[in-house]
Amino acid sequence: MLRISRLTDYGTLILVHLASRNGRLCSANDVATAVRIALPTVQKLLKLLASSGLAHSTRGAEGGYCLSRPPELISAAEILDVLEGPVAITECSIEDGHCHLEASCSVGSAWQRISKSMRTSLENVSLADLENPPASFPVIDLTPAHRASQRTSQRS
Amino acid sequence: MLRISRLTDYGTLILVHLASRNGRLCSANDVATAVRIALPTVQKLLKLLASSGLAHSTRGAEGGYCLSRPPELISAAEILDVLEGPVAITECSIEDGHCHLEASCSVGSAWQRISKSMRTSLENVSLADLENPPASFPVIDLTPAHRASQRTSQRS
DNA sequence: TCATATTGGACTAAAATAGTCCTATATTCG
C-alpha cells in the first residue's frame, strides 16, 4: 500500500533526467541510456508523458523530448495522476460514493478523505524537490479536525 | 496510486463492524451478513486479522471474533500493514536502497521519505476515526523542510 | 529520398489480487 508501480518509478526517473537537461531535447534513446532502462519501456513512458502534457515532443530527426514546464511547476500529484491514473484510495472514491455496501460505506468515505488530503499535500511537492530531496519531509498531521486542538504540541 | 486493494477495504469494514459490537463475539457468518460480503472472503480476512493480532478469536460453538483492543488504540497504519503488507512507496524502499539504478536512485529516496511521513501520519488516525469520520481531515503539509519556513501561513 | 524520431496501438508474458474450497481442530451443549 502507498506503493507506486515500477513504471511510475521509472517515469519519475525520466522526468528528473529531462529536468537535468534544462530544456534541451533528448531522444528516447538518449534517455534510455542515461537512466538505464530498456528502450521500449522508455519509449512507452515518454509517449505517455508527452500526451499528458508533462513533456513536450518534437518529431523527426534531431527531435526528442523536453519538459513542458520548469520542474518547480510540476507537482508530485500531477506526476502520479499521469503515471498511475487518478489518485483514489478506494475504488468507489473515484465515482464518488456508490458502492453496494451502503451504510458501511462511511468507512470508505474516511479513506477517501484521507486520500484527498494526501493528494492535496502532494501538490506542494515539486519535481524539483524530487530531484534534490531534502533530508526529510516533515511529519504529516492527518489527525481529524475535531481532535486537532488537543494535540498541537505533539511534535515536541 | 494511493489506492488500497479491495480486500483492505473489506477488511476495514469488518473491523468497523467488530468495533460497533463493542467486544461481543461475532461469528464469520454474522459478519458476512452484516457487511454483505461473501462468506469465504470474510472468513479469509477474519483469519488474517486474528493471526495478525488486530482481532481475537474464540473457537468452537458460540465462538467468534472480537477486536483485541478498543478501536481508539488501533491505527490506520497498522490496519494497512496487516491488510496490504508493509507500506513502501517504491519497491527498493523495502530493502532500503539497493536498486540497479544507482545515482538516479536519489529520486526513489525522495518517494521513500514522502511515504515515510505519510505512514507516520497514518499512525495518528485510529479505527475509531474511521468509524465516525470527521467532516474532513486537515490538509497535510508535505512541503520539504527547507522551504517550510517560507510558507507557514499558507492555510490562511 | 534517406535517416532519424515520435505516434498509436496491438500484443504477450508475468505477477499480484480476489475469491473459493477442503480438511483438521477446538468448544459447547444435550
Add this chain to the structure above:
DNA sequence: CGAATATAGGACTATTTTAGTCCAATATGA
C-alpha cells in the same frame, strides 16, 4: 460421549493489473 458450531491453515483457480515488447504509420531535417 457425540453432534453441532466455529475457527485454523493451507491449497487452489480465476481474474485482473502490470510490465514489457514490437510494428506500421507519420513527421522532420539534411
